[in-house]
Amino acid sequence: MGMLEGTVALVTGAGRGVGRGIALEMARAGAAVVVNDLGVALKGDGADDASPAEQVVAEIRASGGRAVANHDSVADWDGGCAMVRQAIDAFGRIDAVVNNAGNLRDMLFHKMGPDDFDAVLGVHLRGSFNTSRAAAPIFKEQGSGAFVHMTSTSGLIGNLGQANYSAAKLGVVGLSKSIAIDMQRFGVRSNAVAPFAWTRMVSSIPNETPEQQKRVAGLKKLVAEKIAPFVVALCSDAGKAVTGQIFGVRNNEIYLFSQPRPIRTAHTAEGWTAEAIADRVFDQFANDFYPLHKSGDVFTWDPV
Structure with a gap:
């Protein structure tokens, strides 16, 4: 008996990379899997290959598992509902939703247009809402269910040229926490995971300067399939008490991320004026200001 025996999971963006690894691992753990993938280009527009979802389904079935392919768009409300x-229809229930689908349209903020911003938020943030909201009434009625949403250190920490992606991924954290709070009473949990992995998504990173080449060389050591066991554990009965958290998985390392809480306060009985704030508060807080770190500035050690 696997950890997910008798359950049904929807995994979005499951035709390649992290999503593929999760879908395969969930099937090995006993879950029936809806394998969602549009089969489009990295930017999320235009046809790339319509077969990734079917290929993953074929792998699962060849190993004796149960799976069906889905080609709906998470960015579309009707598409999210159709997946659920x-x-x-295929398996009689749903127990887990893994919001993994993603796209990239990287560029510096002062060059970014509204279409590039909306396209990325549409897949990552609205897409996570669409599929989660579609499953929520079912989870509520059955008194159980697990949501796993993919966030990123681009949102948690920051990265160059990713204002759209960073905003979406930090928004996913807020969405996950709100779902956890709203649905706790129904036995439903929701968590966010930042996956570190070399996939088609990150393979678009520039690789021209020595600094960029060093960064890419490090990223290539990050194995996409390493994310899957943690997601399976979160969705299993063993993860029933885990909700509202932010995790990271980097090869054999698992992180629990902090969440924003006040770290310094300033008070005056007379109330603040702008001049008093400028004179007293900024200097008082300065030692605790966060520098403009990028993700690579924080995770400086080689993955293990």
Whole structure:
């Protein structure tokens, strides 16, 4: 008996990379899987390959598991609802939603247009809402269910040229926490995971300067399949008490991230004026200001 025996999971963006690894591992753990993938280009527009979802389904079935392919878009409300309905129609229930689908349209903020911003938020943030909201009434009625949303250190810490992606991924954290709070009473949990992995998503990183080449060389050591066991554990009965948290998985390392809390306060009985704030508060807080770190400035050691 696997940890997910008798359960049904929807995994979005599961045709390649991290999503593929999760779908395969969930099937090995006994879950029936709806394998969602559009089969589009990295930017999320235009056809790339319509077969990744079917290929993953074929792998699962060849190993004796159960799976169906889905090609709906998470960015579309009807598409998100259709994925959940397909799980019910094909397997009779749904127990877990893994929001992994993503796209990239990297560029410096002062060059970014509204279409590039909206396209990335549409997949990552609205997409996570669409599929989660579609499953929420079912989870509520059955008194159980697990949401796992993929965030990123680009949102948690920061990265160059990713204002759209960073905003979406930090928004996913807020969405996950709100779901956890709102649905705790129904036995439903929601968590966010920042995956470190060399996939098609990160393979678009520039690789021209020596600094960029060093960064890419480090990223290539990050194995996409390493994310999957943690997601399986979160979605299993063993993870029932875990909700509202932010995790990271980097090869054999697992992180629990902090969440924003006040670290310094300033008070005056007379109330603040702008001049008093400028004179007293900024200097008082300065030692605790966060520098403009990028993700690579924080995770400086080689993955293990």
